Amino acid sequence: MSRQYIDCREFPSATNCTVAMSADNEKELLEAAVQHAVAVHGHADSPDLRKQLKSLFKPGTPPLKVVPAKAA
Incomplete structure (x- = not known):
């Protein structure tokens, strides 16, 4: 498996x-x-939190600079 972040x-x-x-x-x-x-x-640690976090994983390593998403 490759590195994720x-x-x-x-x-x-x-x-x-x-x-x-x-x-x-x-x-x-x-x-x-x-x-x-x-x-x-x-x-709170929950199955839903874990599922949500897992869905946010990206391949590779974090970039040095990030443009934040706009608040909903």
Whole structure:
């Protein structure tokens, strides 16, 4: 499996979080992303959270600069 990442900079938040994380396998990345979402963003660990986070994984490594998505 190739390296994957998830990047908080892509999503507007009250904390303006700049954390990006990557891993060589999906399970490791998911565990790190869940821990971050719970500890920093106050989400509850749930199957829905895990499914949502997994859907946001991208191949490769995080870019140096990111243009955040517009708030809905």
